[in-house]
Amino acid sequence: MSDFWLKVRKTLKYHWNNKLVSMRASRWNKQKPIAQSPVFILGCSRAGTTLVYKTFSESKQLGSLQKETHDLWASLHSLEEKQWAGHELTADDACIEDAEFVSRYFYSHTGTLEFVDKNNQNGLCLPYLLKLFPKARFVYVKRSPGDNINSLIEGWRKAGEFATWSDKLPVDVNVEKGEFKRWCFFIAQDWKDYINESIENVCAYQYRIMNEAIIKGRVLVPKSQWVEIQYEDLLKDPVNGFKDAFISLGLEFDQHLEQHCGSVLSTPYNAFSEIRLDKWKDGRNAEKVASVLDSVKAISMEMGYK
Secondary structure (H helix, E strand, O other), rough: OOOOHHHHHHHHHHHHHHHHHHHHHHHHHHHHHOOOOOOOEEOOOOOHHHHHHHHOOOOOOEEEEEOOHHHHHHOOOOOOOOOOOOOOOHHHOOOHHHHHHHHHHHHHHHHHEEEEEEEHHHHHHHHHHHHHHOOEEEEEEOOOOOHHHHHHHHHHHOHHHHHHOOOOOOOOHHHHHHHHHHOOOOOOHHHHHOOOOHHHHHHHHHHHHHHHHHHHHHHHOOHHHHHHHHHHHHHHHHHHHHHHHHHOOOOOOHHHHHHHHHHHHOOOOOHHHHHHOOOHHHOOOOHHHHHHHHHHHHHHHHHOOO
């Protein structure tokens, strides 16, 4: 097909999609149904949440935007509005208008109220999400501290990808004596105490604060709406690892999903290097990571890592 006809097809598809979104929005406006049991992927940045999100997005039972939704949620409760205190949201922040906005948006763009969502801040907002959608299902993705902190450090070296939201921070960031000037991933309680810290201390803090928030919040969630996945288990056996998670949340694990999971590690999502366990031990950040492992020992043990 010539470039001309490819452009024509692309243009027609774009306008049709916009028309479809508008039609769905009009349909939603008639009764304003609220999503009942969406699926939210939780976990620290660089823990494997994208791998899990993309796999759940393959389910025929779930709609997916196929992208992170930071901007969507930020439009409801901006960091400026909260004086840059952090990405945390509590049950007190939840309101029916938020539930309607999110339901309408996902229905308009996916055609269903049963959807899967993921962004770097979800784990700090568990009480808020549960208040919006009391029957929501949650998938908590855990990763060993060494590999997760190592990947966070690598992510901070990619500010063009992971710091796009932070250009208006009210303070100067001088992490690692000024090597890192843009804050990556997310901010949480006491984040300003780390703006002049070493990169390893910042990433250990992010690992600790995110997982502490999720573990604190999980007591609010009925067991039937909660599943935990260790990233390392997915590397060893992705088919059975995902199968157990899908079934636990009442979702079908069909042949398509089994085939997808069987090959998912051969086409990794947003991986910085080859997929394997304990990568941090022979990487360029080994000494930095080793120096902060004691600071996250308590939370990592609570997560199931010795």
